[in-house]
Amino acid sequence: MKVIGNELQIKGIVASIDRDNIDTDQIIPTEYLKSIKKFGFEDYLFDGWRYLDDGKLGISKNERKINHEFVLNQEPFTQANILLTRDNFGCGSSREHAVWALRDFGIRVVIASSFGDIFYNNCFKNGVLPVKLSKDQIEEIFKAEVGEMSVSLDSKKIEFNNTYQYEFEVEDNLLERIVLGLDDVDMTLKYKNDIKLFEELRKKEKPWIYADE
Amino acid sequence: MPNTLYDKLWNEHHIKTLDSGESLIYIDRQYLHEVTSPQAFEGLSKKGLLPWRLGANIATPDHNVPTERGDSFTVENISDDISKIQVVELDKNCNKFGIKQFDITSANQGIVHVIGPELGYTLPGMTIVCGDSHTSTHGAFGCLAMGIGTSEVEHVLATQTLKVSKLLNMKVIFEGTPQRGVSSKDIVLFLIGEIGTAGGNGHAIEFSGSYIESISMEARMTICNMAIEAGAKVGLIATDSTTIDYVKEHSPLSVDDLALAQKHWNNLFSDKEAIFDKEIVIDISQIKPQVTWGTSPEMVVDYDAGLPKLSMQTEANKKNIELAKNYMGIKEGEKLTDLEFDRVFIGSCTNSRIEDLREAASVIKGRIVSEKITEAIVVPGSGMVKAQAEAEGLDKIFKDAGFIWRDPGCSMCLGMNPDQLKPYERCASTSNRNFEGRQGNLGRTHLMSPVMAAYTAINGVIGDLS
Numbered sequence: 001m002k003v004i005g006n007e008l009q010i011k012g013i014v015a016s017i018d019r020d021n022i023d024t025d026q027i028i029p030t031e032y033l034k035s036i037k038k039f040g041f042e043d044y045l046f047d048g049w050r051y052l053d054d055g056k057l058g059i060s061k062n063e064r065k066i067n068h069e070f071v072l073n074q075e076p077f078t079q080a081n082i083l084l085t086r087d088n089f090g091c092g093s094s095r096e097h098a099v100w101a102l103r104d105f106g107i108r109v110v111i112a113s114s115f116g117d118i119f120y121n122n123c124f125k126n127g128v129l130p131v132k133l134s135k136d137q138i139e140e141i142f143k144a145e146v147g148e149m150s151v152s153l154d155s156k157k158i159e160f161n162n163t164y165q166y167e168f169e170v171e172d173n174l175l176e177r178i179v180l181g182l183d184d185v186d187m188t189l190k191y192k193n194d195i196k197l198f199e200e201l202r203k204k205e206k207p208w209i210y211a212d213e
Numbered sequence: 214m215p216n217t218l219y220d221k222l223w224n225e226h227h228i229k230t231l232d233s234g235e236s237l238i239y240i241d242r243q244y245l246h247e248v249t250s251p252q253a254f255e256g257l258s259k260k261g262l263l264p265w266r267l268g269a270n271i272a273t274p275d276h277n278v279p280t281e282r283g284d285s286f287t288v289e290n291i292s293d294d295i296s297k298i299q300v301v302e303l304d305k306n307c308n309k310f311g312i313k314q315f316d317i318t319s320a321n322q323g324i325v326h327v328i329g330p331e332l333g334y335t336l337p338g339m340t341i342v343c344g345d346s347h348t349s350t351h352g353a354f355g356c357l358a359m360g361i362g363t364s365e366v367e368h369v370l371a372t373q374t375l376k377v378s379k380l381l382n383m384k385v386i387f388e389g390t391p392q393r394g395v396s397s398k399d400i401v402l403f404l405i406g407e408i409g410t411a412g413g414n415g416h417a418i419e420f421s422g423s424y425i426e427s428i429s430m431e432a433r434m435t436i437c438n439m440a441i442e443a444g445a446k447v448g449l450i451a452t453d454s455t456t457i458d459y460v461k462e463h464s465p466l467s468v469d470d471l472a473l474a475q476k477h478w479n480n481l482f483s484d485k486e487a488i489f490d491k492e493i494v495i496d497i498s499q500i501k502p503q504v505t506w507g508t509s510p511e512m513v514v515d516y517d518a519g520l521p522k523l524s525m526q527t528e529a530n531k532k533n534i535e536l537a538k539n540y541m542g543i544k545e546g547e548k549l550t551d552l553e554f555d556r557v558f559i560g561s562c563t564n565s566r567i568e569d570l571r572e573a574a575s576v577i578k579g580r581i582v583s584e585k586i587t588e589a590i591v592v593p594g595s596g597m598v599k600a601q602a603e604a605e606g607l608d609k610i611f612k613d614a615g616f617i618w619r620d621p622g623c624s625m626c627l628g629m630n631p632d633q634l635k636p637y638e639r640c641a642s643t644s645n646r647n648f649e650g651r652q653g654n655l656g657r658t659h660l661m662s663p664v665m666a667a668y669t670a671i672n673g674v675i676g677d678l679s
């Protein structure tokens with residue numbers, strides 16, 4: 001896995017999309033799931049909203065009809081690295097491509113009042129931080145004119161306009177994965193022997209699970 | 214201490230608690246398809262690893278495959294080059310590592326969530342994962358089954374485990390007898406309308422009650438399939454005699470293995486005193502056929518009800534409803550029964566099993582597809598379902614009515630293969646997601662049961678099934 005970086009502060013421009021239930025089909029439409037790569041999805045993020053024409057995998061944004069009404073096509077949000085949205089962001093399909101597209105575009109933090117479970121998990125595997133705030137806090141941020149926002153990973157706080165400050169909760173071990181870019185497979189293989197022992201016992205007790213081997 | 218079914222499955226598969234507080238759980242079965250596996254195999258190769266336990270994995274291509282194939286079709290005949298690459302890649306990876314695959318030419322190829330149970334690979338009490346959110350389907354067998362991301366697919370290939378935190382327990386009790394024309398799809402859509410698409414977030418939902426006990430495995434799979442649309446990555450149903458009868462019919466297990474297994478399976482239910490974090494009781498006898506009107510499965514109403522009026526909404530709701538109505542081309546004051554449909558799709562891992570096709574065929578028998586409908590297709594979920602349906606003559610009923618009878622695959626459930634809506638086309642669909650663009654760019658999807666979709670094919674509009 002690529003080490004995403006060791007910074008504990010993420011500063012930047014906040015783009016907001018004022019919608020509930022943004023599903024992973026919107027974050028990246030099915031067409032682009034045909035890629036067999038883990039990178040290169042930046043031009044397809046929010047494809048259905050970002051462009052006026054129908055895209056295909058391999059066609060870059062320069063060849064597309066841009067929807068200038070959409071926030072990520074407007075300055076300075078083309079450079080956004082923080083995304084603000086409403087409830088249940090990333091619901092629906094398990095496609096990790098949704099997180100890859102956000103990451104490839106440069107989004108490092110997504111702020112919402114809740115997230116789809118599978119999407120939330122996928123974020124931490126790819127260096128994207130999902131921040132959960134209350135609905136009221138989200139409403140406040142939408143109303144405030146956010147200039148630059150700063151997100152601190154060690155103190156678990158977001159701050160902007162010198163006046164607003166919110167604390168958020170996220171499990172330390174998940175945060176650590178983002179900060180250190182740790183690989184789960186390597187970490188789990190340290191417990192190889194535990195897994196083997198468990199498996200041996202299971203084979204004895206529940207042989208039918210292994211019947212076709 | 215009394216345990217829920219989810220607790221029991223969790224405890225049985227728990228290897229150890231990690232310093233991080235998460236748990237390592239053992240995975241019995243992994244299903245693989247062409248879309249979410251290539252990057253996982255690549256990761257495995259890069260690390261120089263082999264799959265931990267080959268026999269745990271079963272693969273089939275389903276999302277990309279064209280559904281007009283005929284008999285001599287091979288992977289070479291896929292005309293979309295990019296789709297072809299994924300299907301070829303799955304072939305290559307399965308051959309390279311030695312993973313069992315039902316490839317595009319196999320009589321058993323089909324949607325991964327349809328073939329798993331019917332070929333006997335899904336067994337009660339298992340932990341099952343797949344890089345696909347509708348893995349919740351297999352929970353109908355008393356399994357702990359869930360969708361995972363591609364990084365986790367690689368993790369399961371490499372370690373036969375998953376690193377997860379425990380979910381909360383939620384119980385949904387469906388009591389009563391359904392009205393005529395109401396099927397399991399209506400029941401689960403109704404639930405999603407009640408609790409919303411985030412209602413089950415962070416929970417494993419166990420479905421129970423007299424209604425669940427009374428229905429077939431096919432109907433139970435439809436309900437667990439859509440647990441994810443209620444936000445829950447895990448849906449569950451206790452194992453009972455219906456489950457065991459189905460497994461006996463479909464599994465190749467020996468008599469001895471079955472006898473041993475059955476002792477264990479008899480314990481796959483929630484203890485009477487078990488405590489759930491959330492509980493909902495729904496009287497299903499009042500439920501009418503459900504049809505979605507918007508761009509999220511929670512935007513669902515009785516087929517003949519009025520739609521949410523903008524003037525009566527809070528600011529926050531208003532925006533979501535307005536966006537959805539605009540996208541769906543529904544004018545203020547219009548009802549679902551006012552809308553004319555262009556396409557009909559009967560298929561997907563929610564509703565492409567034999568029972569779904571039988572029910573749809575019973576509505577269609579002896580009638581013909583409305584002239585207003587430009588195309589109506591039936592896509593059996595697997596080669597096995599297709600063969601069974603043909604043996605029963607269902608294909609003939611559909612074809613005589615003017616339906617197109619297809620080969621198995623995900624088809625028009627998602628815009629990834631040639632079966633797609635054109636912009637603004639309105640589709641009566643038995644699938645599970647009505648998201649913007651899900652069935653093709655700017656396409657308009659209305660989710661409903663197979664019988665309602667069949668009715669729509671005949672009449673061009675939705676209507677009264679009683």
Ligand code: SF4
Nearest residue numbers: 347561562623626627
């Ligand atoms: S039928 Fe649809 S929901 Fe089911 S696995 Fe295929 S694409 Fe996913």
